[in-house]
Amino acid sequence: MSDREPELPGLLDGLVCVIRRDLHLAWRRPGDVLNPLFFFAIVSTLFPLAVGPDAEQLALNGPGVLWVAALLAALLSLNSLFLNDYEDGTLEQLLLSPQPLPLLALAKAIAHWLVSGLPLVLVSPLVAMSFQMPARSTAVTMLTLTLGTVSLSLLGSIGAALTVGLNRGNALLSLLVLPLAMPVLIFGARTVSLAAAGDATSAGVYFLGAYCMLALTLAPFATAAALRISNE
Amino acid sequence: MAELSGQALTLIRGDRCLFRGLEFALKSGELLTVEGPNGSGKTTLMRAIAGLIDPDEGMVRWNDTNVKRIRQAFHASLVWMAHRPGFKGDLTLIENLRFESGLRTMRMSMAEHHLVRLGVATLTDIPFRALSAGQQRRVALARLILTEAPLWLMDEPFANLDAAGQDLVFEVLREHLRNGGMCVMATHQEVELDAPAHRVRLQ
């Protein structure tokens, strides 16, 4: 076997390796994927039970409830984003690797979305149907939820990095992330309502897309700064 | 010829001043031991050298450049071995090492050889958390060896190791220093090596 000098792994190698590791871990612990999903399903069931089965009522409020449930479900799994890594020492190793830390932070957020956000998006048509939301709003629902949950994973990674290792960090995390997530909720839910009513939805979709881009470019740096501060 | 040095290092944690005006210089092939009772700030000093903590005053230099300015290059030149193993409990040790190789330069072609030498080659298929503390430490040693970085930072490397394990650490360390590497080690234990050694004592 040729024994050439090993090379420093490139940026893409670093990104992919962290994502793959987290996906591998999620595969070994299916609860990570299933818990947010079950939460999403249960909350979505609570709504018609609480409000009554009137189809018009459900369809009217459906987008809002769907979005709030997705938001809370994604929030559930944020606390453990860095907690396990912090406790077993792998976070320290990440901080000391030659890879740029913002890149690794981005990788963690992407992995979080793949495990917690994407399943929600895939299940959302079923939930929308159960709320008697018209079929024409399905595509917009899925699109806005995708952009929204990606933004939330990124925004949430900042909060998770700030609160890693703190007592009662979980409740604090929600308090930090939810006010920042309100624009996403507002535009997401309202856009889906507009789609259900058959109105133009481009404004909302563009806004969510822009917000998502902003989060993709800025959040990793904030998360990296927060990780260094939390590990001093 | 690489050089690690610390100048006028001062660190204050809360109300306590852990150390003030600390100086050291380390060249290839040399060992620096950080000694002191529990709670005296050994780990904190190690973390400051690694760049995890910013000292309140003074700086750490790698090859005459402030490490804050060459952070990535500095990290490429060091490996860290701490109390916690730094591996994922749910993955096997081989999976763990393979993932590490995406983060830093590792000579994975020699992985099998070194794992046999460290006595953990038969444990490659069980989850990492099923290994004993001593075995986990040996895997951490494997990371040190495979990464081939000049600077080793070891925080209490002898903890949780039996006599055979401790001998392994000495053997591996001796080899590393002979090959031109350097090491900073925080330890309670007496370290006797045929290499030039410096000492830093903390109160």
Place this chain on the structure above:
Amino acid sequence: MWTFLHKLSSPPHFYDLAAKMIPWFAAGSLLLIAYGTVAGLFFAPPDYQQKDAFRIIYVHVPAAYLSMMAYVVMAVSAGIGLIWRMKLAHAVAAGAAPLGAWFTFLALVTGSIWGRPMWGTWWEWGDPRLTSELILLFLYFGYMALRAAIDDTARADRASAVLALVGAVNVPIIHFSVEWWSSLHQGPTLIRVGGPAIEPVMLWPLLAMILGFMLLFVALLLGRVRTEVLFRERRSRWVRKLVYPEETA
């Protein structure tokens, strides 16, 4: 000039300088608020639409402005502290947060009181400014909660600084989203007082109140920062000298 700024950033000098400045700001603020209150209550004529109810803008609008100004002060000083590692800047951010939260609360309460005669309820989600203020209050709470949760002062300073900066980027976005959201709804909003152009006799008291609130904020902030500085430097020599003047060094 640089020596002045350098001196200002040193805690003991700031402590003395602030002590001298507070009475001026307090006095100025008192005068302006007194004039604004009297003129606003008695000299300004009743609004053609809202009659006397509009007078609450003399408290509501300054409070709302200050709630946002305080956030800017907090975020900017937190940023300075984070980038240039100035401990005093962190102390200013820490002092500004509770003040900002109180101004926000005041704006919310006065806004609610103002809206009651028009909306018939104590709260109207359709009003974008009020909803934005509510979210701003949550941002302040988050900042203060994070500070409180971290024991080590240095780490608390830096973590909350990151949060403040992230929040600062989000505040305009939040404002815009809430505006858009309420515009879809066409709900009742707080009507602009006096129509498109506000009469001067109504305007002067308002400006006086705004300026008075600003000076009040500065006076209170200086006081809070002095206390912060005293606490953070409690083990240093100059503080010991203050507390035990008869002790020889």
